[in-house]
Amino acid sequence: MTDTAHQTRNDVNTRSIVSFVLLTFGITWGVVAILLIAPQLIPAFLGPMGVTNPVYILAVWAPGLVGMGLIAWHTGFAGLRRYFGRLLNLDVAWQWWAFVLLALPAVKIAGSILNGTPFAGWLVTQPFGQVLGITLFMLFLGPFEEFGWRGFLLPLMQRIMTPALAGLLIGLVWSIWHIPAFFLDGAPHGAWSMMPFIIGVTSVGVIMAVAYNKTNGNLLFPIILHWQLNIAFWPEAQPWENYLNLALAVVLLWVHRDVMFSRDKGLTTVVPD
16 A cells, blocks of 8 residues: 555554444435424424525535544544644645646536536626625535545545545445435525436546545545535536536546556555554
């Protein structure tokens, strides 16, 4: 392995993969089950269901909360501090900074062009205050998931399979985890087609796996990439962005095939020493 052997006494046990998946789905899908069985129960106490409802946020944050909880369980709060230190691993080639900041916005704009969006609609700026507020809020909503999906689960999966397969499987699981949102009032997913969404999210899982393994396990980059998916300044690009993300994932896998198809080159450390 390029970072450590599979694990040390100071890292998370590989068997935590099962615990992570079960707890993450249990929390998120449990919340959705309550909403479907008793749709008025939570709104009666916490207001209308939507992305700012605390229960909705809990459901979205479940992967990150579970990942951090398992890290604390296995390595203590000292291990959790070391884990967060991966956010400061900024010694990365400028090309990857450019990729993380520009690739998915370019996909969004290209997808909107394929949807027939005119030039004036390639950037959403009005009402500016509302668009900016949503964008800032989204930085703290979906990207929090990455403390679980990529920061925790991906290195564990890469202990037992190639980075390409790990990225693909996590992307697929990630997309399936989102499915209940298609049936919730207040979630944007209801306006989208499910199968293209699954293709797109699975592809982004692969894209993130490539970026993760090529930037020494930088934890900030998956967070930024996830945020790029939800920034309100970008135009609506469904369904084309999903197919463009698929094409981008294939290109990245081919270009970085030496790492992505090798069991010996995937990063496997969750908590660094």
